[in-house]
Amino acid sequence: MAGPSQRTVSRLALASVVANAGIVVTGGAVRLTASGLGCPTWPRCTETTYTPTSEYAAHGLIEFGNRLLTFVLTAIVMATVVAVVRQRPRRRSLVRLAVVVFLGIPAQAVLGGITVLTGLNPWTVMAHFLLSMLLIGLAVLLHVRTRESDGPVLLVVKQPLRRLSQLVLVVLAVTLAVGTVVTGSGPHSGDVEAGRTGFSPASVSQLHADLVMLLIGLSIATWFALKATDAPPAVMRAAGVLLAVEVGQAAIGWTQYFTSLPVVLVGAHLAGACLVLIAASRLVLMTRAHGAVVPVSAKDAHSLRYDPISSVPGRLAPALPGKRVDKIADARESHERDRPPVRR
Ligand code: HEM
Secondary structure (H helix, E strand, C coil): CCCCCHHHHHHHHHHHHHHHHHHHHHHHHHHHCCCCCCCCCCCCCCCCCCCCCHHHHHHHHHHHHHHHHHHHHHHHHHHHHHHHHHCCCCCHHHHHHHHHHHHHHHHHHHHHHHHHHCCCCHHHHHHHHHHHHHHHHHHHHHHHHHCCCCCCEEECCCHHHHHHHHHHHHHHHHHHHHHHHHHHHCCCCCCCCCCCCCCCHHHHHHHHHHHHHHHHHHHHHHHHHHHHCCCCHHHHHHHHHHHHHHHHHHHHHHHHHHCCCCHHHHHHHHHHHHHHHHHHHHHHHHCEEECCCCCCCHHHHHCCCCCCCCCCCCCCCCCCCCCCCCCHHHHHHHHHHHCCCCCC
């Protein structure tokens, strides 16, 4: 029986990104409605039942609903694993990634359980959130990889610009981590009894906002540097999308700060954090591509036409047989030097 098509695998990987981001937002809804201990124990909801009882009213239903959503996420991520395993030819790189994304779910279930059992300790809440961010990043990588080959890695922008895009991602990671400290110091703890970090919310908010300034500054610099070096349209688009979501997210951040953190805005800020992460991960991934896989024997190679890589239109040097090229200039030069005669 034929395995799933590349398109199916890619769609499932995309669904994994969406489901992982979705559960962050629904998890946020639990915290923002103070339902974090709506099911006071784990894995059961109450000491005697797996489902909420009337004693815990709406909070129980909200927390239990979020737990049920884990099953939806599990189904999607598991379907992705099955699809990459059944895909022909099977690509070990995709199988490995899909399995890691899948293993994130039991890891999150355990961490979520510890979060409940520690009475929503803010540091475990932070770890729970940041692990989700890591899983979203890996799911984005999986999605991008499903649309590429396993050929050699080629840079599609100059190396310093790739480094700059990676720096943006690192600064974003720190911004996200500090954002969770702001939350852990603020009023939205998930339950009236839950502990706080003890930091001054105003001071950590200031640090968070300073990091955001640095992030946006670097992202603007990246956009201009890419433009000045005539980067491919796909990379320019990714850089533009990142800037747009960052500015939107910063606007939500400031508005919520100056309006005493209304839950709707805090929820939107959570969704925005996922979008910024997805956009920044995509930008880094767009700065390189995997070239076409071509036969390594010289005889085979010379009997082939060179096949320009289509995923990033018009900019990639073709992969060369048996060679790993990791600089676009090298790729272009050695392509010119070694170009085999094209048979008509
Ligand atoms: C690209 C821009 C930004 C990103 C990626 C970002 C990310 C985050 C993240 C991940 C959290 C933690 C969410 C949670 O744990 O539930 C957070 C919380 C927060 N952020 Fe930002 N943020 C950005 C911009 C800003 C700005 C400009 C401000 C203005 C002061 C701001 C103010 C806050 C506040 C007050 C919280 C705590 C909300 C709460 O108590 O639940 N953010 N942010």
